[in-house]
Amino acid sequence: MKVFSKEQIYEGDRLTTERQEISSTELMERAATQIFNWMHLRMQGAQVPVHIFCGIGNNGGDGLVLARQLVIHGYNVKTYIVNYSETRSKDFLINYERIKDTTKDWPVVLNSAEGFPEIYPDDIIVDAVFGIGLNRPPADWVADLFQKFKASEAFTLSIDIPSGLYTDKPVEDENAIVYANYTLSFQSPKLVFFLPETAKYTIQWEVLDIGIDRDYLTQTETEVELISKFEVLPLYKPRQKFAHKGDFGHVLIIGGSFGKIGAVQLASRSALSSGAGLVTSYIPQCGYNSIQSSFPEAMVICDDGDKAIKDIHFNIEPTAIGIGVGMGQAADTIAAFEAFLKGNESPLVLDADAINILAKKKTLLKRLPQQSVITPHPKELERLIGKWSDDFEKLEKVKAFSKAHDLIVLIKGAHSITVYKEKQYINTTGNPGMATAGSGDVLTGIITGLIAQGYEPLAATIFGVYLHGKSADIALEDYGYQSLIASHIIETLGDAYMDLFKQPEPEEKQEEQEPEQ
Structure with a gap:
């Protein structure tokens, strides 16, 4: 299995929208729906409180799509916007409006530690704060939120990558990273899942196929490959019938x-x-x-x-x-x-x-x-x-x-x-x-x-x-x-x-x- 770099993932997304003639919003819908399918299959309608924490970039947009799908299917969902910046991605804004049209229980905007919700051990946390695009350490209050996740002992599911982790450089503050029980990674695992210093931030991981262009996936060379039985x-090298030890x-x-x-x-x-x-x-x-x-x-x-x-x-x-x-x-x-x-x-x-x-x-x-x-x-x-x-x-x-x-x-x-x-x-x-x-x-x-x-x-x-x-x-x-x-x-x-x-x-x-x- 190929392990794509951050830059290759972005290029795969771009080519997919171009070759499949879909918008980036439609690709986001497809990806986040795969997360919903994974959860729905396992939860089967259980009314466990699900706390979805969304950033204001594309990872947050994935979280908003997931929240909308869960709400439509009758789950007990609380959605939060981790408002760490004034900049919002286009697809985040589109899905922010969509969820507001879906439920009267609008997302709660978090600007500081004062608004953190209560989370209990039997709850579920979905981390959709940063994704792979993180390029600087989180604000202190966001790091405090991640520590609250950990202290709650609730099952924590990260979308694509535990928030706070970089894909291509070391951890700067281990208290500013989500400790995920499970990570659902889009199309490819991330290198950080396998390195001694960063693998501890997700106990388990799984790759979800989100339909990235097949030609791109097969033709693109990666520096990193994951080796399993199929590789x-x-x-x-099989042995022939008349082989002997000298062979x-x-x-x-x-x-x-x-x-x-x-x-x-x-x-x-x-x-x-x-x-x-x-x-x-x-x-x-x-x-x-x-x-x-x-x-x-x-x-x-x-x-x-x-x-x-x-x-x-x-x-x-x-x-x-x-x-x-x-x-x-x-x-x-x-x-x-x-x-x-x-x-x-x-x-x-x-x-x-x-x-x-x-x-x-x-x-x-x-x-x-x-x-x-x-x-x-x-x-x-x-x-x-x-x-x-x-x-x-x-x-x-x-x-x-x-x-x-x-x-x-x-x-x-x-x-x-x-x-x-x-x-x-x-x-x-x-x-x-x-x-x-x-x-x-x-x-x-x-x-x-x-x-x-x-x-x-x-x-x-x-x-x-x-x-x-x-x-x-x-x-x-x-x-x-x-x-x-x-x-x-x-x-x-x-x-x-x-x-x-x-x-x-x-x-x-x-x-x-x-x-x-």
């Missing part, structure tokens, strides 16, 4: 040190479980017995070092190499890593201490093959690109770093983001149970295994992150958040593959709710 399914590549996992051989075992197992034909673990001598006994499917090459890698040399020709897991940063290991990069031509996935060494010796970055994949956790990323002040600056720094060095960078998190130059791919699978030792090692193995099978590095990263998270989601059903461990993710990787082809459960047929457009 990764076309990436999948699916040979993975070499390099890493481990005394006490951290398990990281290599996890990465090697996940590489093989991802579909690689062969896996070799390259480890210091202290790990030989444990790898051979715990993972008999792997081949093993031992380094000259006893407790840490000191001289990376091998006589195999790996299709892809994953390096860094559990490797440590001993002086000999750093020297061995540097020498390895000088002669390596295989595709690389770099994790953990490989990234930390790169951060210490940034001149080594120029020795990485094009489109190498790096998978840092937040602190490793900070060591590599420097500190950032907010999530937007972090994204800009990562994009610049990726472009400068032609690298694929995975920003790990609740919604892991794969970045390649200007493009960003936001993952939708995974859960908090993955915050456990070894989870990153498993991911390194999966991505390396996919590259070995012939997936392009970017596709392998996008697909691998999805499979990693989906495996954890499946394992969660048996283990829960607290008891989920990295090995469980490997064990359910096959189920994640099978899920790609599982048909969705048929939905119960719902009666259409008027007025539906």
Whole structure:
């Protein structure tokens, strides 16, 4: 799913009115009617007090259309105009007159905190104050209104985006933002729904199709894409009947040190479980017995070092190499890593201490093959690109770093983001149970295994992150958040593959709710 920028959304609206020969007011009616249909389907005429707070721009116009539709259908509606400016949009004014023609209970105009209504926990709040057009912090009294929403504990529904959030820059005052239980976003989710600092302002979100011009939606390139099953399914490479292990590549996992051989075992197992034909673990001598006994499917090459890698040399020709897991940063290991990069031509996935060494010796970055994949956790990323002040600056720094060095960078998190130059791919699978030792090692193995099978590095990263998270989601059903461990993710990787082809459960047929457009 494409995630459109604010500017692209405005252009989509403009082209839709032009190509469909409708007015902006008619497009607003269509969009807000979708909000009404969503509420009407769930409320079924319930007389819960609904407080609709409308700004004086187009988001407020959406709120006025919604209020009118709810009134017509007999709901218990109170409408308020949050009068934060003297400027009104044309479509707001048109719908302000329409609601006054619909009911004698005209909207209450709020100019300060003195007029705030009482709101109770069992009420419903609809936030239609700002929308995506916000370009400056709200007035203090408007921020106080948003705090009143939060204090009321009433269910809060935001239209398009929680008011107070910007689409393209960080939060300035967290007390001046609506905390929404649910956000109904027009045509496309917003990037801020997925960033750690801003995702907390909506617990859930849903996209409503408001009929934006289809050619525009399909032909417009976006910097950001949301990755779900339907986006990764076309990436999948099926196997032929007469395939053999040599067709699916040979993975070499390099890493481990005394006490951290398990990281290599996890990465090697996940590489093989991802579909690689062969896996070799390259480890210091202290790990030989444990790898051979715990993972008999792997081949093993031992380094000259006893407790840490000191001289990376091998006589195999790996299709892809994953390096860094559990490797440590001993002086000999750093020297061995540097020498390895000088002669390596295989595709690389770099994790953990490989990234930390790169951060210490940034001149080594120029020795990485094009489109190498790096998978840092937040602190490793900070060591590599420097500190950032907010999530937007972090994204800009990562994009610049990726472009400068032609690298694929995975920003790990609740919604892991794969970045390649200007493009960003936001993952939708995974859960908090993955915050456990070894989870990153498993991911390194999966991505390396996919590259070995012939997936392009970017596709392998996008697909691998999805499979990693989906495996954890499946394992969660048996283990829960607290008891989920990295090995469980490997064990359910096959189920994640099978899920790609599982048909969705048929939905119960719902009666259409008027007025539906």
